[in-house]
Amino acid sequence: MLAFGSNLGDRAGTIRSAIDALPAHGVTVTAMSTLVESTAVKPGGKDETAPRYLNGVALAQTALPPHALLRAIQAIEAQFGRVREEHWGDRTLDIDIIAYGHLLLADPDLVLPHPRAAERDFVLGPWLEIDPDAVLPGAGPVAGLIGRATEFPGDGA
Numbered sequence: 001m002l003a004f005g006s007n008l009g010d011r012a013g014t015i016r017s018a019i020d021a022l023p024a025h026g027v028t029v030t031a032m033s034t035l036v037e038s039t040a041v042k043p044g045g046k047d048e049t050a051p052r053y054l055n056g057v058a059l060a061q062t063a064l065p066p067h068a069l070l071r072a073i074q075a076i077e078a079q080f081g082r083v084r085e086e087h088w089g090d091r092t093l094d095i096d097i098i099a100y101g102h103l104l105l106a107d108p109d110l111v112l113p114h115p116r117a118a119e120r121d122f123v124l125g126p127w128l129e130i131d132p133d134a135v136l137p138g139a140g141p142v143a144g145l146i147g148r149a150t151e152f153p154g155d156g157a
Contacts, residue, residue: 003057003123005094007040011054014093018076025072031059033126051090055122059130066100070110102137113137118145
């Protein structure tokens, strides 16, 4: 499951174009949520003064192993002008791997499932929209997590 976010430029257009770019990287989208708007989250919490995000999630299939998928989505982010200068800074495009099947993984480059997915209703709500039976590995059914999310940052990226 992939999550998309953008708070700079043509937010919806960038997300749609990024989804269109996935097949060239060996990723097939099987379902895409509605895009929802959310307040920017910065290291200090929600930032009402920052441009608002559009967020959505996609169910996807790929034969790529997790680290190759990470490299593919980072290449797509770069293609759409993603600059990594400020931790949790404003961005043209952010793509996160939220879950990769039931895989649990923690290494310096990639943590699966995404370590803050259970805290973010802007991920959980769209996910539930396209998969009512969704389960976040290690956390439980998404339907039980939504509404308890804090949407505030924890440690890491």
